[in-house]
Amino acid sequence: MAGLATAFGSGAMTNSINELEDVDVVIVSGSNTTEAHPQIARRILAAVDRGAKLIVIDPRRTALAQEAHVHLALRPGTDIALLNGMMRIILDEGLADDHFIEMRTENFIALRDQLFKIDLDEIAAITGVDRQLMHTAACLYARAYKSTFCYCLGITQHICGTNNVQTIANMAMLTGNVEKENAGVDPLRGQNNVQGACDMAALPACLPGYQSLADMQIRQKFKQCWGVDVPLTPGRTVLDMTHSGHNGTLRGMFVMGENPILSDPDQTKVQATLEGLDFLAVSDIFLTETAQLAHVVFPAASFAEKSGTVTNSERRVQYMHQVIEPIGECKPDSTIIAELAERMGYEMYYESMAEVMEEIALLIPIYGGMHHDRLRSSWGLQWPCPNRDHPGTPFLHKHYFSGGKGHFTPAQHQEPFEPPGDAFPLTLITGRIYHHYHTGTMTRRCASLNRESDKALLQINPVDATTSAIRNGDLVELTSRRGTIRLWAQISEDIRPGQVYTTFHFSEAPVNLLTTGAADPIAKCPEFKVCAVKVARVES
Amino acid sequence: MKETTVILAKDNLQGLLRKLGRDKSLVAPVTNQWGDTLYTEITDIDGTELDLSKQPQASLKGFFFPQQEVIQTYDTTAGYEFTPQRHIQPTLFFGVRSCDLHAVLYMDMIFSSPERDDAYFARRQDTTIITLACTTPFANCFCNATGSGPFMEYGYDLQLTDLGDRFLVEAGRQQGEQILQAWGHFFEPATEEDVQLQYQLSLEAGGRFQRKVEVEHACRILASGEVDEQIWQQLSARCADCGGCAYVCPTCTCFNIRDAQQEPSKGERIRSWDACTFSGFTRMAGGHNPINSDHALQRRFLHKLKYDVEKHGKPSCVGCGRCVDICFGHVDITTFIEAVVED
Numbered sequence: 001m002a003g004l005a006t007a008f009g010s011g012a013m014t015n016s017i018n019e020l021e022d023v024d025v026v027i028v029s030g031s032n033t034t035e036a037h038p039q040i041a042r043r044i045l046a047a048v049d050r051g052a053k054l055i056v057i058d059p060r061r062t063a064l065a066q067e068a069h070v071h072l073a074l075r076p077g078t079d080i081a082l083l084n085g086m087m088r089i090i091l092d093e094g095l096a097d098d099h100f101i102e103m104r105t106e107n108f109i110a111l112r113d114q115l116f117k118i119d120l121d122e123i124a125a126i127t128g129v130d131r132q133l134m135h136t137a138a139c140l141y142a143r144a145y146k147s148t149f150c151y152c153l154g155i156t157q158h159i160c161g162t163n164n165v166q167t168i169a170n171m172a173m174l175t176g177n178v179e180k181e182n183a184g185v186d187p188l189r190g191q192n193n194v195q196g197a198c199d200m201a202a203l204p205a206c207l208p209g210y211q212s213l214a215d216m217q218i219r220q221k222f223k224q225c226w227g228v229d230v231p232l233t234p235g236r237t238v239l240d241m242t243h244s245g246h247n248g249t250l251r252g253m254f255v256m257g258e259n260p261i262l263s264d265p266d267q268t269k270v271q272a273t274l275e276g277l278d279f280l281a282v283s284d285i286f287l288t289e290t291a292q293l294a295h296v297v298f299p300a301a302s303f304a305e306k307s308g309t310v311t312n313s314e315r316r317v318q319y320m321h322q323v324i325e326p327i328g329e330c331k332p333d334s335t336i337i338a339e340l341a342e343r344m345g346y347e348m349y350y351e352s353m354a355e356v357m358e359e360i361a362l363l364i365p366i367y368g369g370m371h372h373d374r375l376r377s378s379w380g381l382q383w384p385c386p387n388r389d390h391p392g393t394p395f396l397h398k399h400y401f402s403g404g405k406g407h408f409t410p411a412q413h414q415e416p417f418e419p420p421g422d423a424f425p426l427t428l429i430t431g432r433i434y435h436h437y438h439t440g441t442m443t444r445r446c447a448s449l450n451r452e453s454d455k456a457l458l459q460i461n462p463v464d465a466t467t468s469a470i471r472n473g474d475l476v477e478l479t480s481r482r483g484t485i486r487l488w489a490q491i492s493e494d495i496r497p498g499q500v501y502t503t504f505h506f507s508e509a510p511v512n513l514l515t516t517g518a519a520d521p522i523a524k525c526p527e528f529k530v531c532a533v534k535v536a537r538v539e540s
Numbered sequence: 541m542k543e544t545t546v547i548l549a550k551d552n553l554q555g556l557l558r559k560l561g562r563d564k565s566l567v568a569p570v571t572n573q574w575g576d577t578l579y580t581e582i583t584d585i586d587g588t589e590l591d592l593s594k595q596p597q598a599s600l601k602g603f604f605f606p607q608q609e610v611i612q613t614y615d616t617t618a619g620y621e622f623t624p625q626r627h628i629q630p631t632l633f634f635g636v637r638s639c640d641l642h643a644v645l646y647m648d649m650i651f652s653s654p655e656r657d658d659a660y661f662a663r664r665q666d667t668t669i670i671t672l673a674c675t676t677p678f679a680n681c682f683c684n685a686t687g688s689g690p691f692m693e694y695g696y697d698l699q700l701t702d703l704g705d706r707f708l709v710e711a712g713r714q715q716g717e718q719i720l721q722a723w724g725h726f727f728e729p730a731t732e733e734d735v736q737l738q739y740q741l742s743l744e745a746g747g748r749f750q751r752k753v754e755v756e757h758a759c760r761i762l763a764s765g766e767v768d769e770q771i772w773q774q775l776s777a778r779c780a781d782c783g784g785c786a787y788v789c790p791t792c793t794c795f796n797i798r799d800a801q802q803e804p805s806k807g808e809r810i811r812s813w814d815a816c817t818f819s820g821f822t823r824m825a826g827g828h829n830p831i832n833s834d835h836a837l838q839r840r841f842l843h844k845l846k847y848d849v850e851k852h853g854k855p856s857c858v859g860c861g862r863c864v865d866i867c868f869g870h871v872d873i874t875t876f877i878e879a880v881v882e883d
Contacts, residue, residue, distance in 0.1 A: 034780070038780045038782075038868070039868065041780075042780070042868045042869065045778065045869075046870075063777070066777070067777070377574075434780075434781060435781075447796070447798050447812070448783075448796070448812070448814070448818065448820070451796075451818070451820035452781075452818055452819060452820045472827075473826070473827045488827075
């Protein structure tokens with residue numbers, strides 16, 4: 001998000017999901033779209049059926065990569081090098097959009113100077129991607145009138161995640177593929193409301209609606225509404241908190257709908273932190289691994305038991321209707337928060353959820369026209385939607401970027417934090433599979449989904465499997481500098497030699513016991529996608 | 541014997557349903573506040589507006605074979621003791637489309653042999669089904685190609701045909717005849733003109749289908765030959781493994797059974813819908829799957845269009861088109877039929 005915000009002034013999908021059906025060229029990078037975003041993948045495939053060209057950048061041969069016209073199977077963590085190489089080719093071929101660069105961007109010279117220093121053979125060596133393939137992909141992307149770049153966590157979950165995103169923005173601006181329909185830069189959000197959570201400032205350094213914490217006028221606005229001074233110092237990031245250890249700087253935590261014991265990297269550290277807290281409260285719909293450590297657990301209502309809105313990947317705010325009464329003692333999150341606040345001496349009384357939305361509309365300009373009566377019987381509205389008459393915004397940055405001019409920020413290749421070596425010769429990539437959601441707190445409880453996928457599998461290339469005398473279906477031990485887990489080998493050509501892949505859905509094989517806490521310095525997003533491991537067969 | 545044919549003025553429909561709903565629950569298509577048309581249980585006929593203009597999004601399957609149901613409770617305190625759970629609710633279904641009734645007749649057959657399925661028939665017994673002939677087929681319908689519509693020829697209790705301000709009512713089974721006798725004052729005799737008008741509508745309905753799906757042609761090809769490997773692979777590559785086709789299909793009846801423990805020695809035995817497109821449907825304990833993912837759709841399409849034709853003489857697809865609506869990979873049964881016929 002930070003990367004796009006620097007380049008374009010706003011961190012969200014610049015297009016609408018439906019626009020993907022009408023692109024000419026689409027690059028999908030670091031996204032196993034058919035499994036993680038099937039409803040987006042269907043639109044990409046519809047475009048391919050219509051004649052669009054699909055370029056997939058992914059170390060693995062994902063299902064989408066198998067449908068791609070060009071698959072760039074780069075070495076994990078070399079996205080900047082690859083894209084810089086492609087941009088150099090675009091410059092050399094005279095395919096840069098000079099007019100767009102002049103009208104709508106700034107700082108191009110810095111990028112150009114850097115690109116001219118690049119040696120494409122060196123790029124091929126760093127990335128492991130053939131020069132000719134790189135050339136084909138670069139020309140396809142740059143020549144088309146409507147090219148879109150979709151990316152997901154394979155781009156952001158690196159120590160250079162912010163720079164990765166800025167490099168994608170550079171390439172879109174270099175070719176003028178943004179600020180119009182069917183062309184742009186589209187980060188695919190992982191959850192139904194992660195965009196909404198960011199919009200509401202479940203982020204450490206801004207006020208809701210990405211408004212500045214330091215702006216006196218904005219602070220005054222919030223003070224008037226809330227009756228309290230908003231703290232001036234930014235909050236702490238998740239990793240900063242869950243990795244703070246048992247050192248007393250963090251004494252209490254209230255965790256809502258998250259399971260950091262399984263979802264945050266370097267589980268040992270997370271566990272030490274949570275166990276060392278004076279007080280831990282967790283609110284969730286099931287007793288998660290994190291909730292089991294809590295002093296107090298609030299049973300939360302599920303999506304079907306409450307009303308309210310969620311904001312999806314394409315900035316669309318959608319109303320969710322309550323269909324059943326909350327079961328047992330559970331309560332909607334909003335009620336839990338309001339009742340807690342009241343007992344702490346701060347009254348949060350709202351007549352209804354619609355009144356909460358009214359406050360959101362008053363305080364957040366991009367939500368200014370979002371009211372429940374407009375949302376209840378429609379498919380929702382896309383922000384920015386500044387007032388009641390505004391129809392919402394399908395694609396961003398028409399006429400100008402929200403931050404003024406689009407800003408080129410050149411970036412250089414940076415090796416992953418923990419490259420493979422003699423002791424730990426393989427690179428572990430982590431991700432998700434179709435049938436499970438995150439740490440499995442919900443989907444592992446569903447009999448059909450759990451039958452489809454009931455145990456953690458380690459995807460491993462036949463070459464590496466042979467080296468370690470591993471057969472398909474063997475129980476194996478996967479070890480990094482931080483721990484060991486056991487899971488089952490799945491031999492596959494879809495992963496390259498030297499790399500292995502698994503997911504974080506299974507508490508029996510908590511892969512985040514292995515991952516590193518190294519994170520991007522700006523976004524603080526951890527490098528889930530690369531760590532060094534070794535594998536051995538478990539002798540029975 | 542020619543069945544009884546009478547006329548029901550539209551103005552009399554509500555009154556008739558009020559009477560019929562007295563000793564049975566009444567289920568009919570209603571469009572809810574979110575715009576979804578569903579077969580809905582109606583408790584207040586005077587306060588409910590029926591919607592006979594749209595195809596209900598779900599079939600009748602769930603009424604007789606719910607997505608999830610407790611079929612037994614168990615107690616292992618003193619040996620194994622199972623107590624069957626049966627749900628009997630006399631119900632009158634009104635406004636059912638012919639595809640959906642054909643599907644119920646198919647389910648009756650599936651659930652009666654080799655052994656009678658008591659859980660199914662508990663729900664199914666004592667139900668009356670009044671169908672509404674389709675004079676204007678919906679966008680994805682192809683029941684003309686599967687021999688299950690748009691008008692019923694048998695199997696209904698009563699069949700209604702919309703003649704404008706009145707319905708032509710045909711009694712097909714004894715239960716229908718009984719309704720006509722018990723509530724005779726709601727009806728009036730049908731004229732030859734009414735019968736001719738209904739025939740005209742059925743003729744025209746046959747020509748109004750928007751899709752041409754060559755079901756019979758495909759069945760003939762499947763009966764005599766193998767399907768090109770590439771077709772399976774191409775379709776399976778686009779199948780998102782969501783199970784939606786099987787869930788909305790009015791004739792897909794695969795189920796799974798699991799036990800849900802509630803106390804150390806007590807629990808419920810639960811039956812829930814399953815789908816043969818899932819890999820877990822055939823995957824063995826050791827991980828081997830006799831049907832690999834390249835052929836994920838094979839079981840479903842061949843069951844509908846080949847094995848059931850061999851066994852029962854006709855395909856078990858009723859042409860309702862619901863899977864066409866639900867499939868976001870565009871690999872529904874019509875895509876398969878087209879591929880087989882073109883090949």
